[in-house]
Amino acid sequence: MTGTATAEPIRIIGVGRTFGGAAGTVALEQVDLVVQEREFVCLLGASGCGKSTLLSLIADLDAPTTGTIDLGGRRTAVMFQDANLFPWLTVAGNIELALRFSGVPKADWSRRVTELLDVVRLPGAEKRRPHELSGGMRQRVALARSLAQEAEVLLMDEPFAALDAITRDALHGEIERIAEERRLTVIFVTHNVREAVRLGDRVIVMKPSPGRIVREERVPLPRPRRMEDPEVARRAGELHDELDLQAGGAR
Numbered sequence: 001m002t003g004t005a006t007a008e009p010i011r012i013i014g015v016g017r018t019f020g021g022a023a024g025t026v027a028l029e030q031v032d033l034v035v036q037e038r039e040f041v042c043l044l045g046a047s048g049c050g051k052s053t054l055l056s057l058i059a060d061l062d063a064p065t066t067g068t069i070d071l072g073g074r075r076t077a078v079m080f081q082d083a084n085l086f087p088w089l090t091v092a093g094n095i096e097l098a099l100r101f102s103g104v105p106k107a108d109w110s111r112r113v114t115e116l117l118d119v120v121r122l123p124g125a126e127k128r129r130p131h132e133l134s135g136g137m138r139q140r141v142a143l144a145r146s147l148a149q150e151a152e153v154l155l156m157d158e159p160f161a162a163l164d165a166i167t168r169d170a171l172h173g174e175i176e177r178i179a180e181e182r183r184l185t186v187i188f189v190t191h192n193v194r195e196a197v198r199l200g201d202r203v204i205v206m207k208p209s210p211g212r213i214v215r216e217e218r219v220p221l222p223r224p225r226r227m228e229d230p231e232v233a234r235r236a237g238e239l240h241d242e243l244d245l246q247a248g249g250a251r
């Protein structure tokens with residue numbers, strides 16, 4: 001089960017990633033970031049500032065050009081803007097794939113799928129097909145599939161960016177609850193300032209060309225929060241102004 005990781009933080013030290021050789025794109029330069037156990041960190045910045053590149057490096061889907069990333073032995077699971085469900089499989093079939101890769105015995109799959117669908121508040125959806133589901137429901141299935149991997153670290157790359165505001169609000173509540181219940185460390189990428197402040201214990205502000213961290217902001221507000229909370233809005237406004245100044249009109 002989760003929650004057994006060491007209390008050592010995740011350490012990202014001097015990380016750079018250049019694409020296309022010495023004269024190529026510097027997607028990331030000299031990124032230093034320490035993430036504590038069970039911290040919820042939001043990476044915030046305009047398009048092209050290296051957020052997805054950094055997440056891929058943490059997920060070990062890509063290797064840094066310079067620097068080191070030490071996850072302290074933790075496993076990661078990744079979730080993207082698109083649920084990427086296999087359309088020819090049922091909801092249960094999609095989640096079972098993750099259970100299979102995690103080495104869960106086949107005899108346990110059915111029970112585990114039912115549990116996971118309860119966790120993401122999609123009970124009874126086992127036999128449904130992805131095309132029958134709304135975008136929000138598909139992201140709930142994708143979340144269940146990520147949780148099936150029993151990773152201690154959940155890496156999320158703009159997972160709710162394509163959803164309508166009401167669905168997104170609901171999923172914000174779910175991820176906040178699930179991260180707390182399952183004692184997850186979460187690194188959440190977004191270009192939405194309010195979303196970052198709504199969710200993050202800490203917001204890491206990034207800037208492009210070259211991609212780098214320019215500011216860190218703690219968000220010591222009580223949970224659950226809402227996008228509309230005046231204090232969330234006020235802090236988001238401050239960060240928004242700074243992003244606009246720095247990135248020359250970033251969202």
Ligand SMILES: Nc1ncnc2c1ncn2[C@@H]1O[C@H](COP(=O)(O)OP(=O)(O)O)[C@@H](O)[C@H]1O
Nearest residue numbers: 019025027046047048049050051052053054211
């Ligand atoms: N595989 C790749 N090959 C070449 N350039 C890339 C690749 N991945 C990302 N980049 C470049 O690196 C920069 C950062 O990209 P990305 O990490 O996707 O930013 P973000 O997720 O913040 O929008 C961009 O200039 C992008 O074009």
Ligand SMILES: [Mg+2]
Nearest residue numbers: 051052053157
């Ligand atoms: Mg991206």
